[in-house]
Amino acid sequence: MYVTGRIKDVIVTGAGKNVYPADLEAIYQSIPAIKEICVLGVKSGLTEDIHAVLTPNPNADPLETHTQAEMKKEIQREIQRIGKELPSYHRLQHIHVWFEPLPRNDSGEFCREAVRRKLLEELQQERPLFSEASPTQSGQGTNQEEELFRELSRLSGIPPQEIKEDTHLYSDLGFDSLMTIQLLLFAENHFGVSVSDQVAPTLQTVGQLLAQVRFQTPVADKARAKGRRIRSSRPYAERSAIDRWLLGSCHRVLSLLYQKYFHLKVYNQEHLPAAGPYIIAANHSSHLDGGAMISAVSEALGPQEARRMHILGARDYFFDTALKSWFFSTFLNLVPVEREETSLAGLRMVKSILSGGESVLIFPEGTRSRTGQLQEFKPGVGLIAQELGVPVVPAYIQGTHRAMPVGKTFPRRRGIEVFFAPAILVETAPPDGSGEGTNDERYRRLAQEIRTGIAGLASGSDTRAANR
Numbered sequence: 001m002y003v004t005g006r007i008k009d010v011i012v013t014g015a016g017k018n019v020y021p022a023d024l025e026a027i028y029q030s031i032p033a034i035k036e037i038c039v040l041g042v043k044s045g046l047t048e049d050i051h052a053v054l055t056p057n058p059n060a061d062p063l064e065t066h067t068q069a070e071m072k073k074e075i076q077r078e079i080q081r082i083g084k085e086l087p088s089y090h091r092l093q094h095i096h097v098w099f100e101p102l103p104r105n106d107s108g109e110f111c112r113e114a115v116r117r118k119l120l121e122e123l124q125q126e127r128p129l130f131s132e133a134s135p136t137q138s139g140q141g142t143n144q145e146e147e148l149f150r151e152l153s154r155l156s157g158i159p160p161q162e163i164k165e166d167t168h169l170y171s172d173l174g175f176d177s178l179m180t181i182q183l184l185l186f187a188e189n190h191f192g193v194s195v196s197d198q199v200a201p202t203l204q205t206v207g208q209l210l211a212q213v214r215f216q217t218p219v220a221d222k223a224r225a226k227g228r229r230i231r232s233s234r235p236y237a238e239r240s241a242i243d244r245w246l247l248g249s250c251h252r253v254l255s256l257l258y259q260k261y262f263h264l265k266v267y268n269q270e271h272l273p274a275a276g277p278y279i280i281a282a283n284h285s286s287h288l289d290g291g292a293m294i295s296a297v298s299e300a301l302g303p304q305e306a307r308r309m310h311i312l313g314a315r316d317y318f319f320d321t322a323l324k325s326w327f328f329s330t331f332l333n334l335v336p337v338e339r340e341e342t343s344l345a346g347l348r349m350v351k352s353i354l355s356g357g358e359s360v361l362i363f364p365e366g367t368r369s370r371t372g373q374l375q376e377f378k379p380g381v382g383l384i385a386q387e388l389g390v391p392v393v394p395a396y397i398q399g400t401h402r403a404m405p406v407g408k409t410f411p412r413r414r415g416i417e418v419f420f421a422p423a424i425l426v427e428t429a430p431p432d433g434s435g436e437g438t439n440d441e442r443y444r445r446l447a448q449e450i451r452t453g454i455a456g457l458a459s460g461s462d463t464r465a466a467n468r
Contacts (some may be wrong), residue, residue, distance in 0.1 A: 009112065011041030011048045013176050017089040019050060021112075024090060028052065031078045032060040033071070038102050038110045039092070042119070049174045051094040052079075053115055055102060072097045076171060080204060083170060088201075093174035096122070144191055144213055151186050152206065155179050165207035178379060178440060184344050185387065187213060200344060230336065232329035233349050235356040236308045243330065247307055250331040251294055255303075258295040262288075262403065262416040269300035271393060271420040276308060277354035278391045278423065281381055281450045283458070284363035285372045286400035288411060290332055293361055293397065296418035307333070308358040312350070314339040314367075339366050347384060354390055364447060372401035374458060377451045382443030385450075391423040392446075394453030419457040424449060 011019040021039035028037050035057040041048030056071045066074060076095055083091040096119060103114035153160040156173040169175045175183070184200060187193045193213050195203070203209050231243055239247075258264040272278075282293060290311050298306035313334035319325040328334040335353070337346040350360055364381035365374070385392045399416035426446065 009040070011039075011050055013048065013050065013089050019089055024050070024052070024092070027086070027090065028054075028079060028082065028092065031075070031082065033057055033075050033078055036102055038112065038115050040112055040116055040119070042094075042116075042123070049093045049176075050091070051096065051119060052092045053096045053098060053102060053119055055098055055100070068097075068099060076168070080168060080171060084201070084204070088170070088177040088180065091170045093170055093176065095171050145210060147190060148187070148210065148213060149206075151183065155182060163206060165205065165210060167206045168204060169206065169209070170204070178383065178443070181344055181347065181383065182440075183209075185347070188344075195344065230325070230329050232310060232333045232335050233353060235353075235358060244307075246330050247333060248303070251298060251303060251306055254291045255295045255298050258292060258416060261413060262292075262399070262411075264292065264295055264299070265415070265417045266296045266299050266420075267417065268420040269296075271422050272297065272300050273391060273393070273423060274301065275305065276357045276359040278359050278393060279354075279381075279385060280309070280359065280361045280393045280395050281364050281454070282361065282395040282397055283369070283374050283454055284365050284367070285369040285397075286404045286406070287368070288400040288404050288416070289363065289368075289397050290334070290361070292400055292416050292418055293395065294332070296395075297359075300420075305359075309333065309361055310335050310353050310358060311361045312337045312346075312363070335360075347387065350384055351388055354388055364450065368406050369401070370406050372405065374451065374455055377447045379440070379443045379447050381450060382446035385424075385426045386442055386446055389426055391425055392450055393423045394421040394450055394457065395419065396421075396454050396457035398458070419460070421453045421457050424453065 009021050011021065013019055019041075021041075024039045025037050028034060028039075033056055035055045037052055037054040039050065039052050042051050054075070056075060058071070075097060079092055079095060103111040103118070105111045149160045149163055152158070152163050152173065156163075156175065156179075158173055163173070167173060169180070169183075180200065184195050187195065187209070191213055195212055199212075203212065231239060236244065236247075272280075280293065280297075282289065290313075293311075294306050294309065297309055311332060311334050313319070313328060313332075313336060315336035315338055317339070318328045318334055319336040325336070329336075335349060337349075353360055362381055362384070364377040366378045366380075367375075369375050381392075396419045397416070398419070399414050402412070403414040403416065404411040424446075
């Protein structure tokens with residue numbers, strides 16, 4: 001176990017990531033132009049933004065001859081340069097340069113509460129009244145640019161007249177990975193502009209995003225879907241005969257194994273829709289979970305419907321080699337997604353699967369539970385369900401943790417049970433971002449509603465076990 005900071009200092013980002021200030025301070029302290037840096041979280045809606053308060057090192061080259069304004073710009077450039085190489089949840093969203101020493105306690109450590117109080121006072125004084133006027137409404141720019149500036153303002157809470165082409169999406173507007181996905185979805189849905197996951201991390205400023213809108217030819221949905229190559233993302237009927245035979249053979253073996261060895265029992269199977277598209281959201285505590293759900297759906301709806309179910313699996317674990325990629329996509333119908341944060345490519349892939357009338361299995365915890373207890377859910381499941389507007393069936397898998405917990409290679413003979421709850425009917429998000437609360441709040445509420453449904457099944461299964 002590694003201790004990287006006090007629990008109360010942990011920052012929970014909009015993407016559901018736990019960020020430790022000490023980690024970020026160590027990363028950015030390597031910049032010679034920074035003398036000292038204190039990272040802390042500031043509430044923004046239901047989550048926190050990552051703020052950094054720092055003092056410059058005036059003796060560092062090239063700051064010796066710089067004015068205070070030039071020092072700020074130089075430090076921001078260096079922070080942005082380092083941030084490009086880091087995951088989005090390790091990027092500083094707001095940077096504050098102070099020209100006086102940061103408060104410290106008697107032991108020489110940062111007095112974070114004193115820094116926070118002073119920062120909040122500064123933010124309260126600096127925040128101007130919101131104005132609907134945008135730079136593009138003064139006769140400059142196009143209607144598309146006006147819409148984009150309004151969306152940037154809506155997502156960030158920054159008045160549109162303060163947003164310029166050189167405004168940085170992460171350090172100036174406070175974007176995180178979830179907000180970036182919302183912005184790219186907006187550009188795709190409103191302008192037909194498709195930004196790949198390879199290009200998206202290179203878009204650091206508003207001007208770079210505008211260039212994509214101005215010069216990229218709109219791409220139709222069918223053209224975007226053509227890029228799919230991995231077999232597990234294709235509709236079952238469109239795969240080769242050998243692929244269908246291999247998948248079916250594996251499913252038959254799994255069903256036999258789970259019935260005979262694990263004595264699989266399925267409850268409330270009437271809650272499963274008779275056909276797709278729909279999403280099954282389940283708890284995750286073992287590598288046996290995917291096979292348990294395949295066997296449960298096969299028993300409830302038949303083998304054909306089970307073969308039309310696609311399982312989202314971690315790209316860095318199941319698809320890190322060509323052999324593993326072939327094996328898991330061929331035999332288990334696994335589709336690669338990023339486990340740390342929702343990606344636009346992953347969302348498109350799920351959309352293409354559901355558009356074909358097939359189903360998707362998601363594990364919203366993002367990784368296996370070490371204790372077998374239900375963990376917090378990533379808000380990505382709320383984003384996927386809300387944006388695609390398909391029913392979500394909460395499911396609880398019991399017994400797999402006892403049979404093969406994390407760290408074990410061979411399963412023990414333990415009973416496995418799968419429970420289903422009534423489907424949660426989801427409407428697509430309003431295209432203009434209207435409705436109750438922000439998109440981020442809607443995603444989180446939906447993720448929590450799904451988790452509550454699974455927690456209810458877990459409680460009911462425990463009661464059932466106690467009464468046996």
